[in-house]
Amino acid sequence: MEGRDLSDPPSPDPVPTDTAPPAALPAAKGALPDRETLRRFIAGASGRVGKREIARAFGLGPEHKAALRDMLRALALEGTLVPAGARRFRASAAMPEAAVVQVTGTDPDGDPIARPVAWDGDGPPPVIFMHPEQKGRPALAPGERVVARLKRLGPGRYEGRTLRRLTDAPARIVGVFRSAPPDVPPPGDVPRRPAEAGRLIPADRRAKAEWIIPAGETLGAEDEDVVIAEPLPLAGPGLKPARIIERLGPMGDARSVSLLAIHTHGIPDAFSAEALAEAERARGVPAEGREDLREVPLITIDGADARDFDDAVYAEPDGDGFRLIVAIADVAHYVRPGSALDREAQRRGNSVYFPDRVVPMLPEALSNGWCSLRPGEDRGCLFAELHIDAHGAKTRHRFGRGIMRSAARLTYDEAQAAIDGAQETGLPDGLIGTLFAAFRALAAARARRGTLDLDVPERTVRLDPQGRIVTIDPRPRFDSHRLIEEFMVLANVAAAEELERRRRPCLYRVHAPPSPERAGAMRDSLSVMGFALPPAGALQARDLGRVLAQAAGGDSATLVSETILRAQSQAEYSPDNIGHFGLALPAYAHFTSPIRRYADLMVHRTLIGLGTLPPDGMPAGDAARLAEIGEQVSATERRAVLAERETTERYVALWLAERIGMEFYGHVTGVARFGAFVTLTRTGATGLVPVSTLPDDVWTHDDTTQTLRGRHGGMRLSLGQPVTIRLVEATPVTGGLLFALVDPDMGADRVADRARTGAARRGRTRGMHRR
Incomplete structure (x- = not known):
């Protein structure tokens, strides 16, 4: 097997059967429907719809197969439809027939109300009215998550029936404990309530109510401790009681912030003993049967705080172009299908990164050991050999399984300093010079292709060894970052093309264009800022890139990027390539980070x-359930992104909590009837300026x-407008911030007083700053 380049002829894979129930039949049959008729048919269906259901409903024959496929692909590309499993679709604004939902409260009759855990539609997520549980089963409690079968009741309203509970019953609540003030005896004959030790403030912004912690149920928790609690049984109106079952640490300790996200989102953070044992038994790969790349000076380029290195790069001149090698850790050698490691990795879906810790997909013995391409150590790898011409266009590629030895580990700063001399x-x-020359060729090809290159600043939270926040600053972005990105994109494209060409199962990374509703809202917002977009149906990534280029360097550059970003569909994993x-x-797939x-x-x-x-290869069973795996890892990715973003927001709120009353510069990033959202220039934090804090007027x-x-008065707040604000309130448990404008015509004390008054009137405005 020496030098095997993975190019043996493939055998065709069985096509999974489509077993979804057919949707309601339309009136007309026997002819290919037009796009609008097809869209309405899919939107009106009770669940997912595939080509089989469409053909049966419209009486289509084999002669219509190619045209129907092209029509479905076009509707998916314009964002009207979204993939919903193996060769199936649903309308972009519709919920699937089954989804994971979280109970957020109850209706006036006491029946549970829920919302989808993952929502990528336009506008607010729909309300789901859950059926009462069967006799003998405990009622759904706020915070509990279930897989529910959904039936549409009307716009934004669904009926839900529990298929499977995902959280333990009773549900757990993660939040901050606030101890009660000293007990004051009630006057006269007023009956005394059960002793209350304090309240639990939920960390989930969607939770509308606090929980009462009775005396004797605190587990010794102190004021401002991050805790986990479980509901206690109590019928009737008012706040519900709960019992603290675990203490995670004081909220003032920055290291407790990531624990909030881990437990709120149910991120697995402990490996099974069997998986740990498998990881500890791992050893180096033999060289036999692998292409020997140990003399090739492959190097890794990562962040200074990176602990695992799963990709290495090399470039050399090749005629007028370049020969590139992208080598990736051979995780498949260690994580075999069906093993304990494989089960744990699939359950996690991905690693999750916080400022103070990483929750890895694989145990440290692999992620920071045998699957990390450490300098000077032999490591197994899968590699892509890529040839590009002088203009950055790929001319050919091949894949192989090899053994390598990293020549150096550089940080982004060091690589940039090296090319800068x-x-x-x-x-x-x-x-280094050849690597950057190849990067410039790839970047030129990217520019010609017209990609969407959003430059929304990321925030970096830096902690000292004691876990205290040192700084919160924008993350620098150099050409060295872009170099690695371009090399990885090229390898990912080659992987997708290779599997597509060989007709092998592939879990594509797909990204639909903005839905018509989102595209319209984006077009309106950009128009207000002076930027024009083509009409609906004609939008391409290059059009958005042109707007970004026009805005670059101006005061509105960040706001334009944020506006475009908010309009985008969420990328996901699917065996159906759109x-x-x-x-x-x-065609695009993810090939370059199997560690995480x-x-x-x-x-x-x-x-x-x-x-x-x-x-080592993919079992036939996994190939048959590739759509299910794609949905699962897409969900875990969304969970990780949300947990990481909420953690950053909580860190920022914790840092700002010590700066109440200080003034900051920012710009308006959103307006609503109840106020304006302002994003701070330095930290990127977003908070609400309630309309009640503005000068007396009819707003x-x-x-x-x-x-x-x-x-x-003529005062106006509009998108992109620079403002100076005063910080009035910071709530680290939710990451919420409350601002007041610094107005020369209003005293600062009056502004702050009005902000606090308005906050109290609306129940402290928790969560209102969400974008």
Whole structure:
């Protein structure tokens, strides 16, 4: 097997059967429907719809197959439909027939109300009215998550029936304990309530009510401790009681912040003993049967705080172009299908990164050991050999299984300093220069392709060894970052093309264009800022790139990027390829990070299966359930992104909590009838300026121009407007911030007083700053 390049002829895979129940039949049959008729048919169906149901409903024959496929692909590309499993679709604004929902409260009759855990539609998530549980089963409690079968009742309203509970019953509540003030005896004959030790403030912004912690149920928790509690039984109106069952640490300790997200979102943070044992038994890979790349000076380039290195790069001149190698840790060698490690990795879906810790997809013995491409150590790898011309266009590629030895580990700063001539690396002459020359060719090809290159600043939270916040600053972005991105994109494209060409199962990374509703809202917002977009149905990534280029360097650059970002559909994993809108690519997969993404491991297994024998390749059972795996890892990715974002917001609120009353610069990033959202320039934190804190006037919200205007005084708040604000309130448990404008015509004390008064009147406005 020496030098095997994974290019043996493939055998065709069985096509999974489509077993979804047919949707209601339309009136007309026997002819291919037009796009609008097809869209209405799918939107009116009770669940997912595939080509079989459409053909049966319209009486289509084999002669219509190609045209129907092209029509479905076009509707998916324009965002009208979204993939919903193996070769199935649903309307972009519709919920699937079954989904994970979380109970948020009860209706006036006491029946539970829920909302979808993952919502990528336009506007607020729909309300789901859950059926009461069967006799003998405990009622659904706030915070509990279930898989529910959904039936549409009307716009934004669904009926739900529990299929399976995902959280323990009773549900757990994560939040901060606030101890009660000293007990004051009630006057006269007023009956005394049960002794109350304090309240639990939920960390979930969607939770509308606090919980009472009775005396004797605190587990010794102190004021401002982060805790986990379980509901106690109590019927009737008013706040519900709960019992603290675990203490996670004081809220003032920055290291407790990530624990809030881990437990709120149910992120698995402990490996099974069997998985740990398998990881500890791991050893180095043998060189036999692998292509020997140990003399190739492959290098890793990562962040200074990176602990695992799963990708390495190399470039050399090749005629007028370049020969590139992207080598990736051979995780599939260690994580075999069906093993305890495989079960744990699939359950996690991906690693989750917080400022103070990483919750890895694989145990440290692998993620920071045998699957980390450490300098000077032999490691197994899968590699992509990629040839590009002088203009950055890929001319050919091949994949292989090899053994490598990293020549160096560089940080992004060091790589940038090396190309700028400010630092020596000790690497072979010309290697860094060739890498950057190849990057410039790839970047030129990307520009010609017209991709969506959003430059929304990321915030970096830096902690000292004691866990205290040192700084919160925008993350720098160099050409060295872009170099790695371009090399990884090229390898990912090659992986998708190889599997598509060989007709092998592939878990594509797909990204639909903005839905018509989101595209319209984005077009209106950008128009207010002076930027024009083409009409609906004609939008391409290059059009958004043109707007970003026009805004670059101006005061509105960040706001334009944020506006475009909010309009985007969420990228996901699917065996049905609809292309990647943002990257302007017809086929794209994730190949380059199997240490931290299960989807990449699935792509590795399929590639390995082209040239080696099992057990490394993808089993037929996994290939048959690829759509299910794609949905699951897409959900865990959304969970990780949400947990990481909420954690950053809580860190920022914790840092700002010590700066109440200070003034900051920012710009208006959103307006609504109840106030304006302002994003701070330095930290990127977003908070609410309630309309009640503005000067006395009749305030009107114009949705068309995205402005909040005082009818008599003439004061106006509009998108992108620079403002100076005073911080009035910071709530670390939810990450919520409350601001007041610094107005020269209003005393600062009056502004702050009015802000606090308005906050109290609305129940402290918890969660209102969400974008």
